[in-house]
Amino acid sequence: MEIMLKKSIQIKISILFLAIFIYACTGDFEDTNTDKDNPTDVPATNVLGYALENFTFYNYSVEYCVNAGEFGFAHHVGKIQYPEESIYQYRGGDINSFWKLCYRYLINLKDVKDMAKEDGATNMEAVAITFSSLIWHTMTDRWRDIPFSDALGAEDGTYSPSYNTQEEIYPALIDSLKKANELFNQEGTDELGDGDFLFDGDTELWQKLTNSLLLRIAIRLSNVEPTTSKELIETIISNPGTYPVMTSNDDNAYYNWPGTDPYQEPLYYNKVVDSRDDHAIAEALVDTLKNLNDPRLPFYAHPASSDGEYRGVTVGLNGGITIKTISRIGTRFRDVAAGFSPIMTYSEVMFILAEAAQKGWNAGVTAEDAYNAAITASMQENVTDEEGSIADSEIAAYLNQSGVAFNSTLERIYVQKWIALFKNAEEAWCEVRRTDVPCFGPAPEGVMEKEHNRGPFRQPYPSSETELNKTNSATYVANVEDSYWGQQMYWDTRTDVY
């Protein structure tokens, strides 16, 4: 009997062990589930660096520019192999991705802004606002009406944001950029840090970009909201102390790539790392430059390998291209790993002022002087080891030749601006839509159901938005026709276009 008791004690002790075993070890659970390889807090400058680099890479990459159409839309570049995109067989995935990426950059910049605010870092806050505005501007000019004021609210429970029209977004962007300018004028002492991959911490250059972007927005509104446009340009130009803008090529917002993988110039990356040879210079651009004897031609294009001639590709051909007869994009723009992506240039600023002056507004400069300065700046940007630079005498001769010399027409300004915007396909496409100059006429016959007398007005909404934000997007999706047409941009005052 005594032994049996022992036995039951044995059992009880064992079960006690079991109980201890269970309850003793949840103490380190929280620590176990804490990620020790990835931080919960990082310096704002490192997040800024991500947004600057990644937006620039994709906005100037073939995937989201050429393939999704813009180079082709602006007739700067066309496809010589796999021409599907130039006949509007767009790759839905690319549209989805760029939309997704833009909002991703924006929420990261919002994060930068929040951190900057908390630290009282006014310069950092202003930079975050400026770059966010640039991205919003890019987006609204691609998609017109988008989630804007209600966007970026997932952390507060807004998973399906409502939309704002472009008419609402433009004034908001003007306010934001003005706010950024005010912040810069507070002359804060905070440094932008290692993550300022664009201007290496130079807040003056950032402020000039901020106000130059205001000019870009203003001129875009010049046909549809002339009063707003005029007031904004005149305010900026007449108060250079408060609103400094780019005044020379030294102020250019060139994103200069380090050239080490994966941070290589996107067209170079496509050509060399991805080993693609799908893009060449467009016929319209080559022909224009040839006709004008433009000294920029050898910078913009390589001669064709077959016969040494400059020959562009017709945008919208569906196959049947003998690629050796076509000129590829020039050295400076595609062949350098440590190349550049032009976000905005002094030349563009001067074209904006030329147009404003031509419209009779006070641009602080005559239309002709601004026009000549814009072309000269564009010429001077082109310097390479192989081709050297363009001599002042060549520039002077060019400015004097017929077909170039200023003739007080907007058309001449627009054509030259289109040439100078080479590689900034985004802006060139906007300007082509706003001005209808150069006019490329009917869209190439593609897969759309009806004919169109102009190239694309816009980009289609991503399928993710029509599926995941159905209720909010439905009205706006209905405004789109044949993916790339339908309702025009708010600032697109062209008539009889379809």
Place this chain on the structure above:
Amino acid sequence: MKKVTLFLILVFGLCHAMAQTKTISGVVSSSQDKSTLPGVSVSVKGSTIGTITDIDGKYSLKVPQNAAALLFSFVGMKTVEVAIAEKTNINVSLQPENIAVDEVVVTALGISREKKALGYAVQEISGDNVSTNKSDNFVNSLSGKVSGVQVTSAGGALGASSRITIRGNSSFTSNEPLFVVDGIPINNHQSEVDQYNTYGNGVDYGNGASDIDPSNIESISILKGANAAALYGMKAGNGVIMITTKSGSKSKRFKINLNSGITFSNSYVIPDYQNEYGQGYNGSEYIYNNSGSSLSYQDYATTESFCYADGAGGGVYDNYDESWGPRMDIGLQIPQFDSPVEDGEYQATDWISHPDNVKDFFKTGISYDNNISVEGSGENISGRLFLSNRSMEGAIPNTDLKTNTASLSTNITSPGKKLNVKGTLTYTQSKSDNLSGQGYDENNVMQSIGSWFGRQVDMKSLKDNWKTYNKDGNPYNWNSNYHNNPYWTVYKNTNSMQKDRVTGNLNASYKLADWVSVMGRVGIDWYHLYLKRISCDGSVTIADGGTFWQSQEYNSALNADLIFTFNKNISSEIGFNGTLGANYQDKKKHYMYFKASALTVPDLFSIKNVKGTPSVDQDNTPYKSNSVFAAASFDYKKCIFLDFTARNDWSSTLPSNEWSFFYPSITASWLPTETFPSLKSTTLSFLKIRGGWAQVGNAPEPYQLTKTYTALDSYNGTTPFRLPTKLPSAGLKPEKINSTEIGIEGKFFNNRIGLDLTLYDKIARNQIMKIDISDASGYDNMMINAGEIENKGIEIQLSTDILKSKDGLNWTASLNWAKNKNKVNKLYEDITMYQISDSWSSLSIQAEVGKSFGIIKGHAPKRNDDGAVIVGSTGLPLATSSTTEIGNIMPDWTGGLSNTFTWKNFSASFLLDMRWGGDVFSVTQWFGAQAGTIGFTSRSASRKGANGANIREVGIVVGKDELSKHGAVYEDGTENTSVVSAQTYYNSHWWDIEQYAIIKGSYLKLREITVGYQLPQSLLERTNFIKSANVSFVGRNIALLWTDSSNRAKIDPETAMGTSLEGMGIEQYQIPGTRNLGFKVSLTF
């Protein structure tokens, strides 16, 4: 061969008190075949003292000094009463009561139970069933053998993983069952292979379970539903595959077993290619005739369609990797990549077809499989040593896989039989110098030769010259624009791996009393995986100098269990078994990666040689859980059984207020033929009705609760960081799977026919899932508890002894069939669509509320009310304006039929494996048509008036030559008469309509054939030392007997990428499956 021998020494000392009782032990066997009987109830007559026999039929029971007799009872056997008297050893042989159903199966936690007592579906297959006719991945051997189990192999790439699901897909995350080896869950890890090689890793390095050598498997129990698996808790909601490895405990003597096999493998499902038109563009007679060209076809061909100069656009369309070029075999002379060069110019040579050029690339792979086992036992100890070496070569040149396994198991019992200690330790090493790339990746040779290819290319030229360079300094190849020479790919751009894995368990059980024992068990699963992918200087898309990446992964898992088992009859009529236990799991994964995107010294693949900054990554993911569980089984007169289980888990991956969660199960079964013996007849031998309800909980992966920043590659010394793209949820709850099943089992005509039928309904609720949200919210997706997926199904197993004769021909056939219906009941709030994956153009795979999981969406041709296709003015079909449902990846049903014949010493068996439905988006069909390489792009036109001429001669009329079922009309309703060139139709138009590439995934395959011969005993007796000898011929994947007509490219419809859900339903240049034929010799000494 590197051999490793491992020794396991177990030392154990223990003192225990002796009772005033005496111990009786013995062995219970069957009188029929002398085999030992586990699970036999042994009790003292007139008392509640009792026990059951162990797996070896042994028992040991403490009885009071005054006990008179022992009762031995077992379902289906006559109960035997033996007087004790002075005996301490009583061996009993039981007679079958009737034709008995005495199957014992291994259930959760390794508990052996009579199958008839179970209230849920368990299917068991023997080790021989997977080891005789071996697959290089043992998971494949389960295909067609178990109802409700769907195995999808990734094709013919050596070492690739196989996907296995039980009772359909119920989760948006993992649908993999839990693999348990000797009671210890093991890691069935999978490599992150995806369609487009997004991770730079388009290689499938296999799934964890494929490390198991089938020769070392004793048996496999498949616990199909949550009911069976409830005791395993988390991760068991998708079923459990329980593997018991062989041990030496059963052999009564010293035994050596030697197995040796050789297998030859050949690609057996190669897509159908056309052999009329070669590389180039605009080369068909139709385009030539309509071009208005005044040139002869010969001159037109070389000036307008194809002429090789440098393979990169220097000639005429020599940069094109498409076969829309000139006609072959009609005497044309065209400069080609393998033409002689004179004065720097490629000379015109015969433009002729090479119909077998794709097939010629593949070779016969040879695999050797040798293993030896040594086992023996003494009074209180037994052991087994297993050594195995498998050396496999793939059908793709220069691909290989070598696996070595060493396993030692020991079993020691104390003299008083109170303490038993056993353990197994297994070391496996898998090594490969190169595994084939997969998916849409340049390292997958099928991307070029299988689709984007010149059909005139002579593979022999590529093979003979791949080490040389052409006159422009590029590696010798048919195309220098997009592709590497396939031989260059497999010899120079390699994917090597080495995996060292140790699994083991140590198990000690102690009998505290006759009715209660305690078992402690510790199990480990450690592996180290080393991967290296190199791409040599000169490859297309590779920077100068070459690139490489290398990763190392270390995984450890520790499992500890403490389990009490109780066995005490409540009365002579009501029996009781109980289990009370706890489990502790501690898992860790350490991962390190680095990559050089360019190299300073070409082809020196060391990180020290990097040009620029290396990319690096590192991750450490720990995970812990605790659990307690209890089970109680009651039986009434061994004819009504009632089981309860309950489990509570604590998981480190949940928030503290949610990390404890509880879930129960209840099952019951009733044997009417035992309750009412009068029911039994020669017609009905046995009947069982069962049913149950169970719930299983699950926890998320680590690190889902907090927001952390992601680091990107260093930028001039600065590390950019970004926010996560997945919004974390601090309030995640455990997910729950509820499962109900009922079943009926019957044996008829003296056991000649057996039927097992199961109906189940499984609802997964509150799933922890990543749901996409509008990108405009700032995040791509978020982790939430949402969704409800329901799987309902039926499983049937039918086994019959068609012929039964002691000395004549025996024929047994068994049929497995299962149908699963799936429905997505709910997602999240107003979100009605969840994208599982996407692919080319607008193709996506979705879960949509109200529909079956896995619908394929894309564009279809527009049709009118009569079903006729509507074409535009050019005669090309118009696409639907938005995407529409064009297929579903889930099969309607799966089935397998196996037949075994034995006659004297001969045996033969074959297995048919069938799947109905399960649509696939075939990229081989999709791009093969666009590239003009697939067979149907050059075939006879079927419309009247075309006189059967080739469509490349006479063009295509949509509605007659294509999409002819309901015809085609213009938008005004009149019949389409426009002729379009085949090139326009396939090359330009196909991209717009994804439905063209949807194939129905149905197939019938002759999966296995085995023919064996057992050498007669009379012959062996003369040798005096060989105890048994067996030779067999084995064949796997013998033939794809049938596939649907929508499979126009003739691919293997059984296709997947890796094991993840994302890889289902999309075929991206599958590696052709292999047919394996071989011989095997098995000797026992």
